[in-house]
Amino acid sequence: MIDFHCHIDLYPNPVQIVEGCRQRGISVLSVTTTPRAWHGTKLLTMKASNIKTALGLHPQLAHERKDEVALFDRLLSETAFVGEIGLDGSPEFKPFWKDQLTVFSHILNSCQRAGGRLLSIHSRRAADDVLDYLAAYSGAGIPILHWFSGSFNEQDRAIQQGCWFSVGPAMLRHAKGRSLVARMPQNKVITETDGPFTQNEGRSLFPWDVSAAVNELAVIWRIPQDEVCAIVDANLNRLLGNVPKATGV
């Protein structure tokens, strides 16, 4: 199984999470929320070949951490994976919109100049703007829209622009999320948890809780769960096969 968007460094016991993933053979994209978290998070997973660490600057932190874009640039050559990045247009974060745009465009420009990266992207209430920026920086890499929650029109645009989607149990719990997932090209879908931010019955999701997403995808796609796993595995391999070669990583 695959959890392609998880904040391993934000669990109270990250070492146990890494070990749990190793025991279960789960592949993880361990995303970070600030460039300063990069080294510590990378260190956690040094010995776990199934876990890749992504360099990020979360849009909800853009106004507090915008000065860290310089550190982002210095670290970018160390990884082929970037996330969590993006824009958040919800009322709580809209006041910092200008900072969000500055940080997001800076990061996309850096990724483009570096030859492209795999990008795990947050687009809550900002899908159209995210897609505008991705179009403007088309060399930034391969966008994977995490927990996509836009409209059908925005989704059609995202598909047209070649975006991938990572979907998790929280998204699949609601009819709107399920209807979006049903419209996604099967060959562009990958699973995630967004743990520990997401919860079920009062506890944070663990990477192995992607099994709930696999179950839901089996219902939506009307195929057995092992076929879902095979499709998502094949998708991940194709995605990793497309890691931009210019990185030298």
Ligand code: MN
């Ligand atoms: Mn996240």
